[in-house]
Amino acid sequence: MIGGGQGAFIGAVHRIAASLDGLYELTAGAFSSDAAKSQATGVLLGLAPDRVYGSYEELITKEKQRPAAERVQVISIVTPNYLHFAPAKMALENGFDVVLDKPMTFSLAEAKQLRAVAEASGRLLCLTHTYTGYPMVKEARQLLAAGTLGPIRKAYVEYPQGWLSGFEEGGANKQAAWRTDPARSGVAGAMGDIGTHAFNLLEYVTGLQVTHLCADINTVVPGRQLDDDGAVLLKLSNGASAVLIASQIAAGEENNVRIRVYGDKGGVEWQQVDANTLQVKWLDRPAEIRRTGTGYVGSFAQHNARVPAGHPEGYLEAFANLYRNFALTLQAREAGETASPEALDYPSIADGVRGMAFIENVIASGQSEQKWTAFTV
Amino acid sequence: MIGGGQGAFIGAVHRIAASLDGLYELTAGAFSSDAAKSQATGVLLGLAPDRVYGSYEELITKEKQRPAAERVQVISIVTPNYLHFAPAKMALENGFDVVLDKPMTFSLAEAKQLRAVAEASGRLLCLTHTYTGYPMVKEARQLLAAGTLGPIRKAYVEYPQGWLSGFEEGGANKQAAWRTDPARSGVAGAMGDIGTHAFNLLEYVTGLQVTHLCADINTVVPGRQLDDDGAVLLKLSNGASAVLIASQIAAGEENNVRIRVYGDKGGVEWQQVDANTLQVKWLDRPAEIRRTGTGYVGSFAQHNARVPAGHPEGYLEAFANLYRNFALTLQAREAGETASPEALDYPSIADGVRGMAFIENVIASGQSEQKWTAFTV
Amino acid sequence: MIGGGQGAFIGAVHRIAASLDGLYELTAGAFSSDAAKSQATGVLLGLAPDRVYGSYEELITKEKQRPAAERVQVISIVTPNYLHFAPAKMALENGFDVVLDKPMTFSLAEAKQLRAVAEASGRLLCLTHTYTGYPMVKEARQLLAAGTLGPIRKAYVEYPQGWLSGFEEGGANKQAAWRTDPARSGVAGAMGDIGTHAFNLLEYVTGLQVTHLCADINTVVPGRQLDDDGAVLLKLSNGASAVLIASQIAAGEENNVRIRVYGDKGGVEWQQVDANTLQVKWLDRPAEIRRTGTGYVGSFAQHNARVPAGHPEGYLEAFANLYRNFALTLQAREAGETASPEALDYPSIADGVRGMAFIENVIASGQSEQKWTAFTV
């Protein structure tokens, strides 16, 4: 693991998610660029001191020097955005598969470069767009892909949060500090941090691509350097339209991710607050409540659940599904087999490139006086 | 009553709403332009045959000829949009107060003319924007107006329906036929029929006015003559931004009106499907569930409820609140008194003019390649 | 109307419910045993002074003296329990049909006597067990009656309230005063006031009869004279078992009526807080959300709804359905026709007798040391 020292939020989540299904074991880490801090984290995590490093370069170099059977196989990178590209590139080039936190890089240019590196390396990359790991999100995608609801006509995706309603970056909140800092986050704040999740969820569930967008991007809190709120009108590749909402100043909201997609026969609705439920609404018959862990859901939802219906699975399990499917894909590769469609269903470098393109396109659209901006990659 | 013969939906709703609190009695009507049909409706409703007329002109003329104590006092107009202006104008000019279905007129020009007529006449007009009649919508407005949630920063308002997902106007559905016909509805379909409700709800709850908008307006169903779907980015008079969604092709949705408004301390959320509840979410303490019929809600919510908490009040009661408050205002006028703020709280001709301006502005914005269109009246 | 003067709660509800569909007109009343107060209410309601009486005896006597076409047809009795029997008996004996508030009488003996009177008179009686008036409650009954969910095996019915958590009868609360007074309410408090509603709902929805019960009856608030809380184990006529809960000291609860019934293929769940929804849960497929006002619900739910799906109908509409169906039954009788099954579906004197039997049996069981008490009528 690279990053994820003390005070970091997402590092701990990655560690739980990776270990949940017993498919990964944490054996080495460069948890901080401060070697002493890195060692301190290593002690807490019970790692051998000689597997704890003071920099990602050291980790990659030294691990590579170890015998193949004793080195790390997958490197998780959980640093802030500006520290994604370099370690990911170096890891791939040195033969390691990579799990990388989103958004993939600091800029679209970096993202495209990383894609090229990955392709050349033959290594695989899993990007942690957590929300697509939920069984009922996968059920929605599978239902829509099967045409059960007819051709898609409209989609709404939302991610309102309230935690940046005040000028949190002015105080001791480390999360707020880097996420609102252009030097560490990139050109976007809310749009990069949560807008990309909404965008990825939209393209994942619909199976369509955004072709045009029209954005209203705002910085609401005085003194803030990046956007903290936005709404986007979108056109999709089949001609349908969509709306994307992301806000960090929706005071009182937690992490209220929600998506609704309508075909001509009915629609689906999912929201994180009730993550084990997928509502399927029909034009002329009663709505259905589909639930995680039941026998009647599709193969993707089945594959990504662990306990019987009624025992909720949550965010950590969704996150673990990404790690698990990536592991199953790597195991299949190792065994010379083709991974199942369910195993291959993890966010990849292609999603990462589109996510970075979203960030740059949406910010450009926000600054444009023209209504529609073509989505370019 | 003018309009509301058999096969009409909203006429029956108006009759129930008017009579619910015992403040109105239906005594005369021109229910159809076909005199025989009008009489037939009159019989069903138990009216005296000489109070049932074959046209609105006849109704207004003949009722005016009756002694003051024996004539109708308020005229309800429940015809399709293209038949709003003429009867409303004639009623006002002849000294009758008017209840008028929304949207107010066929065009903004008519709306402004009607406003002038009303001002000259000294008569009052109530426009039936039903959703503002719900007690918990009023509670939201009162909380926001009191500043309890801090200055407003963001609002989302939605009205998804699914009933026009197919080409319903091709068959026997009279409602679908006139609502999708430019000759009877005006320049807008969904935006006029339900978009105006969402717009009115937004301005009512926030107490702010829309100043700019950017619309994506679509006609999704092949062969349809008017828009059936749209999404709008908005700027409000205090600088806040908003999003408005209205769709008639959201297959599987009923009449899912919903509004969320955020200040810097918290937000409110209301939706028709759970109409007796207002969620009040706070930045740093538990969300509250405010309920119709309780003792702790504000004066507006108190005034507009009839039964103890837990016994749901619905759409007809919300509609009845408009009629009731209009009656209380008229009674106060008659008594030479000032009506209470709660009684005066009904949608008026000013709302009607803004609603018609919304229709024309939103359609213009939909056709524009420029992002922002200033909202002009 | 007999009873329902100022300060009364249920009188106003009856008036709205009766008038909602335009099938009843209030023309006479004995609103209070104080003639002046009765007249004052009459003035407020716009009645002719000579139709406002100082006692029920006067009302019945004088109305009967009027020509048939000019007298009241139906008498609504909305007094406290101890004043149900005498006016109902006199009304029936003098040829009037009766709407009567629940519980039907002060004692089971009175109830059986009233049944005999009604049978001898040939007049009809409608008992206002409101909750069976909800369209989705009727949908539940119709689904179960059709065997869709298989034979019934288990039922849970609940009515928790919190309004009597304190010693309210010690102050100015008139409702609390008579409802906790054995001289005016009878042998039961909570069990009579809301337990009978739960009992009636159970028998109505399941179509089964209670055969045995085992009750835990409590008076929780010090100083109170009647029960304010209870729970009952029940056996039903097909051998299934059930649980009934009723409490007036469930602090924080509004009027949280809820019923769940399970067959061997699935179950239904309805609760007043979401009155327009019926959940139908299946053993091996997704649960369904059935909704008021849709096209797919059964004939009873269709018949008892007024507005399109998504526009909630509430308590007053449920109450109005009782009045409406009773009116349709009376109209059919007048026309010499057979009323439809949907019209005949109102709570009758038979329900009233069983409700009074429930009260006496449940209180007896509460006092017994034996587990099961046979339900006797």
Added chain:
Amino acid sequence: MIGGGQGAFIGAVHRIAASLDGLYELTAGAFSSDAAKSQATGVLLGLAPDRVYGSYEELITKEKQRPAAERVQVISIVTPNYLHFAPAKMALENGFDVVLDKPMTFSLAEAKQLRAVAEASGRLLCLTHTYTGYPMVKEARQLLAAGTLGPIRKAYVEYPQGWLSGFEEGGANKQAAWRTDPARSGVAGAMGDIGTHAFNLLEYVTGLQVTHLCADINTVVPGRQLDDDGAVLLKLSNGASAVLIASQIAAGEENNVRIRVYGDKGGVEWQQVDANTLQVKWLDRPAEIRRTGTGYVGSFAQHNARVPAGHPEGYLEAFANLYRNFALTLQAREAGETASPEALDYPSIADGVRGMAFIENVIASGQSEQKWTAFTV
């Protein structure tokens, strides 16, 4: 780990729960009484072959022979009920701490004997009553213990399931087979399997003890050997009353655990289907929605959550909380410190004895013709 071979449900849950927070590592197991099967499971779990045993006796004996630093510290026992007592006793007597699946033993006599063994051994035992591991269940307990809601007056606890609606034990369902078999489950079916969960949840949340009960116990499915449904009236140690419902034939229900408790100022409501929410209802002000992962909840809820509000934590996290708190308690003991109240908050052998007493008392009450049975241990 003892038990938890292939085909077992709860073994996998224990393994995930134990490892989730990185506080346990699985190093040895006797997964099946068939040594080959046990080894096969060991291979799947990546254990060293010499740490995989063919019986619990072998595991305990051989592990004890290993140097202290290299032997297992805690033994998890996840076998069916009839195989709880012997391995737990042997583990404790040989100096191991124990995690044991519920219900604790096969009979109350065994439970009391195990308690004596544990006391003599000085070792600790954690019983996996999962539902008390949810942060919002702990919040409810803490609020009630603080007296915030006033003295407790009424409680309702429910656990309806539908999975045994058919004669599942007749087929290949191993779970159904042992859970309905008196030789493996003990004297109770539903009451032992899920009734004990409900009972434990009731005593945990209220902080009170059951003193009397009155049970209706049923075997609904023909051919079944144990109860599959029941309802119980209860008296609590402070004089309050309660109702407990548990059913495995509530067709269409998943694992719908729910508890409501009322004081004289308000009540709390929690249900597993919305596990991250605690509703707190007040007599005279708006209900509150308390949520996992927020800053305003009490110390117990804080301590037992891992991710920010809005990211749901589920069943596995609740289960992991039991393991984590047990580990923290053991670590404190090792360090010679007093564990925090939050760490000590795991279900212990005392809960296990009361759970077994519940089973025997409730079955006895079900067979009694007397209403109240005193709860004896």
